[in-house]
Amino acid sequence: MDKQLSAPLLIEPLGPPTKISTRKTFTHLSTFVEHLPPSPQRTQLERLADALGVEVGAIAPSEGEAREKKREAERAAARLERRRTREAARAAEAAAAEDLREADKDALEAAIEGEAAAEDEDAEEEEGLGGNLGEGPIMDDRGDVEYGDVPEDDQDEPDNEHAEMEED
Numbered sequence: 748m749d750k751q752l753s754a755p756l757l758i759e760p761l762g763p764p765t766k767i768s769t770r771k772t773f774t775h776l777s778t779f780v781e782h783l784p785p786s787p788q789r790t791q792l793e794r795l796a797d798a799l800g801v802e803v804g805a806i807a808p809s810e811g812e813a814r815e816k817k818r819e820a821e822r823a824a825a826r827l828e829r830r831r832t833r834e835a836a837r838a839a840e841a842a843a844a845e846d847l848r849e850a851d852k853d854a855l856e857a858a859i860e861g862e863a864a865a866e867d868e869d870a871e872e873e874e875g876l877g878g879n880l881g882e883g884p885i886m887d888d889r890g891d892v893e894y895g896d897v898p899e900d901d902q903d904e905p906d907n908e909h910a911e912m913e914e915d
Contacts, residue, residue, distance in 0.1 A: 769799055769802060769803050770803045770805070772799060773796060773799040773800050773802075773803055773805055776792060776795060776796045776799065777796050777800070779792070780792045780793050780796055790818060793814070793818070794815070794818075797811040797814055797815070798811070
């Protein structure tokens with residue numbers, strides 16, 4: 748950042764500068780402004796042209812003020828239109844979010860109802876009422892163990908409750 752950067756455009760004068768009058772400046776500027784797209788720069792140049800026009804007498808002071816009021820009204824209308832567009836977009840976004848919440852709520856309710864139906868089917872299968880209705884042999888629940896049916900002496904596993912712990 749110690750070195751100065753060179754200008755991207757080098758303008759070399761072709762001859763000695765010529766002085767143009769305020770009237771010619773107003774004429775050139777007015778012609779130039781007509782071809783610019785709407786932008787803040789155009790508005791600034793229009794204001795400059797209006798001021799020059801009032802100075803040289805090409806535009807009446809009241810007409811310059813009327814043009815400024817017109818520009819202000821156009822800018823306010825554009826602002827209002829942008830605001831309406833933003834509010835419409837927000838309303839559409841809120842409606843979409845509400846629809847999404849409703850869809851999520853419906854899906855959650857359907858999932859809860861589906862779980863309840865699955866629990867009912869499981870309960871019916873445990874009772875032996877459902878499951879194999881006409882789809883082959885019905886299996887008995889012969890291997891079910893009730894509380895208290897387990898023998899207390901189990902030969903395969905050591906009984907840890909009675910064994911003393913070894914100390915290191």
